[in-house]
Amino acid sequence: MVLCPVIGKLVGKRVVLASASPRRQEILNCAGLRFEVVPSRFKETLDKTLFPMPYEYAMETAKQKALEVANRMNVKDFRPPDVVIGADTIVTVDGMILEKPADKRDAYNMLSRLNGKIHSVFTGVAIVHCSSKDMHLKTEVFEFYEETKVKFSDLSEELLWEYIHSGEPMDKAGGYGIQALGGMLVEYVHGDFLNVVGFPLNHFCKKLVELYYPPPKDAIHHVKHDSIPSVETFEGLSDEEFGSSNSALQNATCKLEGESASSSEATESLGKKEIGQHEMGEPVVKCSKDMENLTKFPSPLVELLDGFKASKAMFVACKLKVFDLLKGKAILKTKDVADHINASVCGTERLLDSCTALELLKKTKQGYSNTELADKYLVSDSENSLHGYIMHANDHVWPLFTHLESAVREGTNQNHRAFEKKAQDLFQDSYYHSMETKLRFMNAMDSVIKLTGRDVATAFDLSKFRSACDLGGCTGALAQVLIQEYPNLKVTVFDLPNVIENVSCFQPTGQDTSRITFTSGDFFKDNIPEADLYILSRVLHDWPDDKIDALLSKISYRCKPGCALLVAEIVLDEEKIDPLRAVLQSLSMTEGKQRSNSEYKQLLEKYGFTQVQTKITGNFLDAILGFKKTAHTVN
Ligand SMILES: C[S@@+](CC[C@H](N)C(=O)[O-])C[C@H]1O[C@@H](n2cnc3c(N)ncnc32)[C@H](O)[C@@H]1O
Numbered sequence: 001m002v003l004c005p006v007i008g009k010l011v012g013k014r015v016v017l018a019s020a021s022p023r024r025q026e027i028l029n030c031a032g033l034r035f036e037v038v039p040s041r042f043k044e045t046l047d048k049t050l051f052p053m054p055y056e057y058a059m060e061t062a063k064q065k066a067l068e069v070a071n072r073m074n075v076k077d078f079r080p081p082d083v084v085i086g087a088d089t090i091v092t093v094d095g096m097i098l099e100k101p102a103d104k105r106d107a108y109n110m111l112s113r114l115n116g117k118i119h120s121v122f123t124g125v126a127i128v129h130c131s132s133k134d135m136h137l138k139t140e141v142f143e144f145y146e147e148t149k150v151k152f153s154d155l156s157e158e159l160l161w162e163y164i165h166s167g168e169p170m171d172k173a174g175g176y177g178i179q180a181l182g183g184m185l186v187e188y189v190h191g192d193f194l195n196v197v198g199f200p201l202n203h204f205c206k207k208l209v210e211l212y213y214p215p216p217k218d219a220i221h222h223v224k225h226d227s228i229p230s231v232e233t234f235e236g237l238s239d240e241e242f243g244s245s246n247s248a249l250q251n252a253t254c255k256l257e258g259e260s261a262s263s264s265e266a267t268e269s270l271g272k273k274e275i276g277q278h279e280m281g282e283p284v285v286k287c288s289k290d291m292e293n294l295t296k297f298p299s300p301l302v303e304l305l306d307g308f309k310a311s312k313a314m315f316v317a318c319k320l321k322v323f324d325l326l327k328g329k330a331i332l333k334t335k336d337v338a339d340h341i342n343a344s345v346c347g348t349e350r351l352l353d354s355c356t357a358l359e360l361l362k363k364t365k366q367g368y369s370n371t372e373l374a375d376k377y378l379v380s381d382s383e384n385s386l387h388g389y390i391m392h393a394n395d396h397v398w399p400l401f402t403h404l405e406s407a408v409r410e411g412t413n414q415n416h417r418a419f420e421k422k423a424q425d426l427f428q429d430s431y432y433h434s435m436e437t438k439l440r441f442m443n444a445m446d447s448v449i450k451l452t453g454r455d456v457a458t459a460f461d462l463s464k465f466r467s468a469c470d471l472g473g474c475t476g477a478l479a480q481v482l483i484q485e486y487p488n489l490k491v492t493v494f495d496l497p498n499v500i501e502n503v504s505c506f507q508p509t510g511q512d513t514s515r516i517t518f519t520s521g522d523f524f525k526d527n528i529p530e531a532d533l534y535i536l537s538r539v540l541h542d543w544p545d546d547k548i549d550a551l552l553s554k555i556s557y558r559c560k561p562g563c564a565l566l567v568a569e570i571v572l573d574e575e576k577i578d579p580l581r582a583v584l585q586s587l588s589m590t591e592g593k594q595r596s597n598s599e600y601k602q603l604l605e606k607y608g609f610t611q612v613q614t615k616i617t618g619n620f621l622d623a624i625l626g627f628k629k630t631a632h633t634v635n
Pocket residue numbers: 427445446448449471472473474475494495496499521522523524536537538539542
C-alpha cells in the first residue's frame with residue numbers, strides 16, 4: 001500500500017536504492033516505495049578535510065554512491081534506471097566525523113567519544129534522475145541532508161564492552177544502532193529518529209513534494225489536439241486531492257469535448273472541482289498530472305509490450321543494411337534508401353521513422369542519417385560492430401522465441417519447431433547445419449568478444465602464464481586480445497574441425513598473430529592441448545551436467561598444480577534474477593544453464609580448483625578464475 005501520496009509519484013518508475021543497508025531498505029519499504037537494491041561500490045574515502053561542513057561530506061558521498069550505481073547500470077543494462085537514491089550517514093562529535101568502525105578497538109574509541117555527550121547524526125541523501133542518449137548517461141542530482149542530535153547516557157566501560165561484544169556496532173556509523181540494543185545507550189533524541197536509523201524519510205518525502213509538486217502555476221497551459229478545440233489544464237493538485245478517497249476521481253480519465261464522453265458525463269465522474277469555467281465558450285477540464293499518472297498506461301508495461309517491435313525494427317534495418325548505407329556522414333531521402341535496399345517507399349519510410357524514434361537514426365529536412373550509436377555498433381564493418389550478433393538474434397534466437405510458450409510447457413529447446421530439425425547436438429545440428437548458419441554464428445561470437453574480450457582478459461592479472469588454451473575459442477577473437485595484453489603468452493585456440501577450417505576470414509590484417517595456434521578437435525572426445533591456463537568462454541552455459549562433468553574432469557586432469565582455469569560467462573546474482581539478459585537468454589532452453597557466483601565457485605572447486613575469484617566486469621561477460629591445487633583424479 002502506498003501510504004504517502006508523494007511516494008506514489010515514483011510508482012511505475014524504475015527506482016534503485018544504491019545502498020546495502022537493511023535499515024534503509026526497511027524504512028523505504030514501509031513507506032510503500034517499490035525499488036531495487038543495487039549496493040554502491042563507491043569507496044567511502046573522500047578527503048574529509050575538503051569539506052568545510054560535515055554534512056557536505058555526507059551529501060557528496062551519497063551523490064557519488066548513487067552516480068556509481070547509475071553509471072554501472074547504464075553500461076550493464078544499456079539504459080539507466082529512472083531514479084537512483086544514494087544515502088550516507090555519519091556521526092560527528094567534537095568536530096570529528098565518525099563512520100563505521102573498522103574493528104572492536106575502533107568501535108570502543110568511537111563509543112567512548114560519544115559517552116555522556118550530545119552528538120550529531122547527519123544523513124546526506126542524493127536523488128538522481130537518470131536518462132540516456134546514445135548510451136551516454138545524463139543525470140540530474142537533487143541533494144539534501146538531515147541533522148538529528150542524540151545524547152548518550154554516562155556509560156560504564158563494562159557496558160560499552162558488552163555492547164561491542166554483541167557485534168552490533170560493526171556496520172553502523174558511530175558504532176551504534178539506535179533501533180536495536182544501541183537504543184539503551186541513548187538518553188534523548190532531538191529531531192528525526194529515522195535519520196539516526198539511516199534514512200530521513202520525512203525530509204525525503206518533503207523533497208519529493210518539492211520535486212514533483214511544484215507550486216501551482218498561475219499560468220494555465222493550453223493542450224492542443226488536432227481534432228478537438230484547445231483546452232486548458234492545471235498542473236499539480238494538492239496532496240489531499242491526490243490522496244482523495246473518491247475513487248471515481250482516481251479512476252477518472254480526463255474527458256474533453258470532442259471525445260466520446262459528454263461533458264455532463266465528465267462532470268459527473270470528475271465532480272465539480274475538476275470541471276472549470278467555460279472560457280470563450282469552450283469547456284475547461286482541469287486535469288491534474290497526478291491523475292494522468294494514475295490512469296496513464298504504465299510505462300514499464302508499454303516498453304514491454306512494444307519491446308519486440310523495437311527489436312525487430314532494428315534487426316530488419318540491420319539485415320537490409322540501412323545503417324551501412326547511411327554510414328559516416330551520408331544523408332539520404334526515403335526514396336534513395338528504398339531504391340538501394342530494394343524495398344517499397346512506404347515500408348521504408350515507416351522503418352526509417354521507427355529507427356528515428358528508437359534513436360538509431362536522425363531525421364532532418366535533408367533526409368535520414370545515422371546516430372553515433374548506429375555508426376559505431378550497427379554498421380556491419382565498423383570496428384565495434386554488433387551486426388553479426390544482431391543477425392544471429394534475428395535469424396536464430398527470434399524463431400526460437402516465437403515458440404517460447406511450447407518451450408515453457410515442454411521444458412525443452414524448440415529447434416524442431418523453429419527450424420524443423422531436431423538438434424541432438426546444439427552446434428553440429430543447429431548452429432553449423434549449413435555454411436551460412438555457421439558463418440553467421442561465428443560472426444556473432446566474434447562481434448561480442450571484440451567488445452568484451454578486453455574486460456575478460458584483464459579481469460585478473462594473467463601475466464604469469466606462458467601458455468593458454470582457449471577451448472571452444474571459435475574465431476580466436478579472445479586469443480587476439482590475450483596476446484596483445486600479455487606479451488609473453490602463447491594461445492592455442494581449440495575448436496571443432498569445421499570451425500577451425502573457417503577461421504582465416506576472421507583474422508585481423510596487419511597484426512602479428514604468430515603467438516596464436518589453431519587446433520581442431522572435439523573437447524569431449526579428443527585430447528586437449530597442454531597449457532598453463534585453460535579458458536572456457538561461453539562454453540559451460542550450453543551443456544548439461546554430464547557433458548560439463550566430462551569436460552571439467554578432462555581439464556582438471558590436464559591442468560598442473562598452480563595452473564588455472566578462466567571461465568567467461570554472465571554471472572547471475574544469487575537470486576538468479578539479474579542481469580536480465582542472462583535470465584532471458586536462459587529461456588531459449590539449451591540443455592545448459594546460467595549460474596550464479598556461488599554455483600560457479602562450487603563447480604570449479606568440485607573439479608579441484610581453489611582460490612576461486614569472480615570479477616563482475618560491468619560489460620557483457622564476467623570472469624571467474626580458479627587455480628589447480630593438486631592433481632585431480634578422474635573417476
Ligand atoms: C558459444 S560459443 C563461444 C565461442 C567463444 N568462446 C566466445 O566466447 O565467443 C561455443 C564454442 O564452443 C565450440 N564447441 C562446441 N562444441 C565443441 C566441442 N565438442 N569441441 C570443441 N569445441 C566445441 C563451438 O564451436 C563454439 O565456437
